[in-house]
Amino acid sequence: MAKDLKEKDLKQVAYYPGCALEGTGHAYNRSTKAVGKALGLELVEVKDWNCCGAMEVKNIDPQVQTYLSARNLTKTEEMGFNVVMAPCNGCYHNLKKAEYDLAQNPQAVEANERISAKAGHHAYRPGGVETIHALDWLKRAVGEEELARRTAGKLKGMKVANYYGCMYTRPRHIFPEKDQGEGSESTYAPHFMDDLLASAGAENVDFPLKTACCGGAHAMSDADTSTQLVLNILTTAEACGAEVIATECPTCHTSLEIHQLRAEKLLGRKTNVKILYFTQLLGMALGLSQRKVGVAENMADPRAYLREKGLK
Amino acid sequence: MPIHEKTLIRPENLVTNDELVIDGVDVSGHWSTFIKPRTITDYNEAMQEEIAALPGGENIHRCWQCGSCTNSCTMNAVNPEFNPRYWIYLIRQGLEEELLRDKDIIWQCVSCNKCTYACPRDVVPEAVMKATAHWLELKGHTSESPSSVFDRGFTDNVLKSGKIEEGHVLRIFFWRTGQPLAPPWLRDLIAGLVKKFPVFYLFNLLKTAVFRPKTRGWGKTGVAIEDYVRERHAEQAQALGLSGKGGH
Numbered sequence A: 001m002a003k004d005l006k007e008k009d010l011k012q013v014a015y016y017p018g019c020a021l022e023g024t025g026h027a028y029n030r031s032t033k034a035v036g037k038a039l040g041l042e043l044v045e046v047k048d049w050n051c052c053g054a055m056e057v058k059n060i061d062p063q064v065q066t067y068l069s070a071r072n073l074t075k076t077e078e079m080g081f082n083v084v085m086a087p088c089n090g091c092y093h094n095l096k097k098a099e100y101d102l103a104q105n106p107q108a109v110e111a112n113e114r115i116s117a118k119a120g121h122h123a124y125r126p127g128g129v130e131t132i133h134a135l136d137w138l139k140r141a142v143g144e145e146e147l148a149r150r151t152a153g154k155l156k157g158m159k160v161a162n163y164y165g166c167m168y169t170r171p172r173h174i175f176p177e178k179d180q181g182e183g184s185e186s187t188y189a190p191h192f193m194d195d196l197l198a199s200a201g202a203e204n205v206d207f208p209l210k211t212a213c214c215g216g217a218h219a220m221s222d223a224d225t226s227t228q229l230v231l232n233i234l235t236t237a238e239a240c241g242a243e244v245i246a247t248e249c250p251t252c253h254t255s256l257e258i259h260q261l262r263a264e265k266l267l268g269r270k271t272n273v274k275i276l277y278f279t280q281l282l283g284m285a286l287g288l289s290q291r292k293v294g295v296a297e298n299m300a301d302p303r304a305y306l307r308e309k310g311l312k
Numbered sequence B: 001m002p003i004h005e006k007t008l009i010r011p012e013n014l015v016t017n018d019e020l021v022i023d024g025v026d027v028s029g030h031w032s033t034f035i036k037p038r039t040i041t042d043y044n045e046a047m048q049e050e051i052a053a054l055p056g057g058e059n060i061h062r063c064w065q066c067g068s069c070t071n072s073c074t075m076n077a078v079n080p081e082f083n084p085r086y087w088i089y090l091i092r093q094g095l096e097e098e099l100l101r102d103k104d105i106i107w108q109c110v111s112c113n114k115c116t117y118a119c120p121r122d123v124v125p126e127a128v129m130k131a132t133a134h135w136l137e138l139k140g141h142t143s144e145s146p147s148s149v150f151d152r153g154f155t156d157n158v159l160k161s162g163k164i165e166e167g168h169v170l171r172i173f174f175w176r177t178g179q180p181l182a183p184p185w186l187r188d189l190i191a192g193l194v195k196k197f198p199v200f201y202l203f204n205l206l207k208t209a210v211f212r213p214k215t216r217g218w219g220k221t222g223v224a225i226e227d228y229v230r231e232r233h234a235e236q237a238q239a240l241g242l243s244g245k246g247g248h
Helices: A026-038 A062-078 A089-104 A106-119 A134-141 A143-151 A192-199 A223-239 A250-267 A278-285 A303-308 B047-052 B068-072 B074-078 B084-093 B096-100 B114-118 B125-138 B146-161 B166-176 B184-196 B199-210 B219-239
Strands: A012-015 A042-045 A083-086 A130-133 A159-163 A244-247 A274-277 B014-016 B033-035
Touching (some): A026 A042, A026 A274, A026 A278, A026 B199, A062 A083, A062 A089, A062 A106, A062 B219, A083 A089, A083 A134, A089 A250, A106 B219, A130 A134, A134 A143, A134 A278, A159 A192, A223 A244, A223 A250, A223 B074, A244 A250, A244 A278, A250 B184, B047 B084, B047 B125, B068 B084, B068 B114, B114 B125, B125 B146, B146 B166, B146 B219
Parallel strands (some): A083 A130, A159 A244, A244 A274
16 A cells, blocks of 8 residues: 655655644644755645544544545645645544545445535545655655765764654554564654654664653643653653653643643652754754744753754 | 453452351451352343444454453553453443443543554454443443543534634633633743743744634535534434433
């Protein structure tokens, strides 16, 4: 199913930012666009996109969530694109899941066709669009060698724990292109973010909670549990020697940030670890200013630390 | 890794008598520990079928009780009482009363999908947890959980506009759960952020709060989805033997 994409196909891709990147994940949106621009990659925003359903709509009705995600794939097709890049783990997961469900589940197909007909657009059929994550995009369109050349090891001396979260790798059946051996992403021990940041000179620490859960789905409705889960992630990252947790999902990022204060209260001391989107780190490694990648928007202020590391 | 087991003997059913003589034999102290007999006569034989009729519950019959779900569970690590394998067992046996003892924590599943990743039988335990939580609400065993309140507010916003505005979703959530203001820790956080004054960000948040994001040409689509949801919820209510109301 996964199409064999040539590098040149990824120089210009459809871009599906999703709701979070227009709100709390604004810095991720800014830094992703800035990194793309610096590397000569073009992002064309999907026209009239809608919410993918996130973690919530599926609990009202899973078929509606499939439809919502599939509508974005239809919109991508209508623009003449066959690749859409979604930097948010939730969006990425849901578009992938819609692709899988529409190929496997007759009930999902029926619901999608029915709602699409009433809404007045053609129903998405699987195989039309490939959904990729911002990590796939940078890894495949640019690659480590080129990044190493462009960044000249600017992240040297920075100890990073790469945090991938839940939605990027689980469940594995919706990601048929993963776990395909050499060069592909692993669902058990993902490494694309590690590879990209290492090529910019960062030192990746051995972090066992790469795919642990931050409790993001219940960040508000079950705040105590989320705080407990975030506390685990923060203290484990610290114990592994990390100075920075690199994130690739606005829900994880926001959840880590908003629960950091509470977690610190529970712990009785400050945690010594900064939380930054991997695109913010790569952007600064490419010579972009802190302002250009939206560092001031991060809640736990990392500016002094970054200056100390020579990133202006 | 151990398979997380759960004892079926409840501590309150263990009885030790300091002084006890049975048939002329003194069995005081340690030797007189008894388990009070417990007889179950009320099996809810419809329970598995009803949960399987709700979205996500479809594959519950496939479970062979290996325990991989509980073993990998994020919530089980936080609270050992959170035990998907055990709940699936109870549902399949029709042990409703036992299940109801845990009715207030089942909704806490964080949907991390570790269980779905680990399950060798494609039960999709994550979805079964959601279906079970949903069943408890529909049957009136529990009131609507905070998570369901959040899901409903979120979905309403999506169906109306095509996109969500996070601030709006949060306000609706705090309002509906009887917290007219955001919790103090969240307010402190926002105040801290405003002090740093990231112009773009604050401007952006203000903009989305005033001009709610909306997908162009959404109107018809939202109505089409609402129709579909209404129909499905009526079907589910019928499968659960609930007359008339659509559930949500």
